[in-house]
Ligand code: SF4
Ligand code: SF4
């Protein structure tokens with residue numbers, strides 16, 4: 244690539260001619276303050292906090308949006324620039340609630356951190372402040388427009404990464420607000436509840452709908468038997484909420500922390516994942532043998548399923564009818580577990596700890612309620628919410644001894660652990676489907692061709708003399724690429740895994756906010772979280788879902804055969820075509 248020669252803060256530098264000033268400064272170890280910038284999203288240049296002085300003039304340019312050129316002289320930190328940045332920030336703060344002490348983002352707010360690092364210690368301007376009610380119609384996401392600083396990261400992630408295009412900037416000037424089209428309530432929009440807008444929002448203008456109070460109340464209610472299940476990806480990310488590096492395996496301490504919080508039993512969503520694999524592999528084998536309804540589209544990701552219902556309803560017959568691992572396990576807790584424990588289902592309160600805000604919506608879907616009309620999952624906490632609860636209780640999770648899950652619904656194979664990473668569901672399903680197809684034990688369990696944190700992957704896999712065409716997509720923008728090929732019949736796949744969130748569940752909309760200056764959607768963070776799950780898988784002696792002895796016992800004593808009548812009634816669901824413009 245062509246190089247140019249510039250000077251930044253009196254230091255000469257040779258850089259790529261395509262570089263921005265912001266990227267060039269980082270080569271010198273200078274991180275120019277910024278707010279609306281996000282490395283995984285398009286350049287917005289809205290906040291102007293990253294302005295620098297170019298060529299000694301009073302020509303202040305946004306460094307995120309300005310390309311370098313030969314001979315450019317840049318000052319990133321002159322007294323005038325520092326003052327201009329403070330003025331810009333004070334104007335943002337003027338129109339911002341004074342609620343830091345009671346705000347969910349206190350101590351991890353990018354606006355608060357910026358005010359601290361720029362030395363803004365008082366609020367100079369007092370003008371009219373915008374007033375908007377909190378929008379809480381969605382089961383998953385709440386929107387507080389009073390805290391919005393109009394950086395448009397949410398608009399960009401929803402359009403560029405998720406291809407949902409649910410948000411845009413409405414109205415003008417002082418009345419400008421970010422919202423779904425026609426100011427529709429989020430619950431009546433095409434929002435698929437993924438929570439990626441929460442992840443990228445630098446402030447508390449988007450948050451998950453808080454379920455912690457409902458859980459505290461259930462834990463304090465002596466009439467309730469309160470059980471909890473934790474999703475595969477929780478264990479590789481929860482440590483970040485306590486300042487550990489991404490990818491620390493916190494399975495054991497998290498179980499102990501949940502017991503200290505007062506849960507009566509602690510189960511593993513991985514058991515539901517093993518069950519999903521057995522049911523889904525059965526479905527796949529049937530379809531491969533009949534040649535009917537291919538490719539099979541995986542169905543574990545709640546955000547992806549709502550996306551399918553809104554935007555690709557013609558492809559709904561291809562989706563596996565399997566409930567998600569959370570909903571499978573919750574259903575068993577209100578049926579099988581209720582029966583073996585002798586506890587009426589209405590007295591069992593099921594909590595799911597999920598990396599995902601869309602699971603809050605899934606828990607409210609009427610078609611997933613029990614036959615008696617009870618929700619299968621009573622409350623869903625995100626990883627962040629569990630971190631808040633553990634901190635509120637004063638539990639020092641980092642130094643807790645390791646606990647173990649309760650049986651029978653807490654034992655899982657390694658195949659279930661990798662569900663949390665992109666490609667993991669497909670790999671786990673292949674470990675079981677291959678043995679069903681060939682009748683032979685599978686010796687090589689690692690399908691590495693589908694492992695990657697990249698958004699899109701296609702592979703050909705040989706099983707029993709048959710070549711299976713498979714694809715893996717994470718992030719719904721990538722899913723669209725595959726789905727369009729399926730719709731147009733440009734490509735014939737046998738099995739397609741789709742996860743709504745970038746990186747899979749490990750990058751879910753409810754995972755801890757990154758620390759150490761890292762950004763959400765950082766591929767390295769997702770790689771470290773995924774690596775932890777693959778390590779857990781490798782360390783297990785049972786790595787195929789159908790070899791989980793408690794799954795075998797469940798079928799023998801309760802469900803009958805995989806895919807048989809009771810298994811189908813309890814573990815499978817259906818989908819609902821939704822309007823492409825909302826509801
Ligand atoms: S979003 Fe940030 S600056 Fe605004 S009230 Fe919350 S913590 Fe304070
Ligand atoms: S939750 Fe996802 S789909 Fe909904 S507005 Fe946010 S980013 Fe868009």
Ligand code: SF4
Nearest residue numbers: 391392394395397444
């Ligand atoms: S809601 Fe958050 S991410 Fe969206 S524009 Fe406002 S501050 Fe930025």
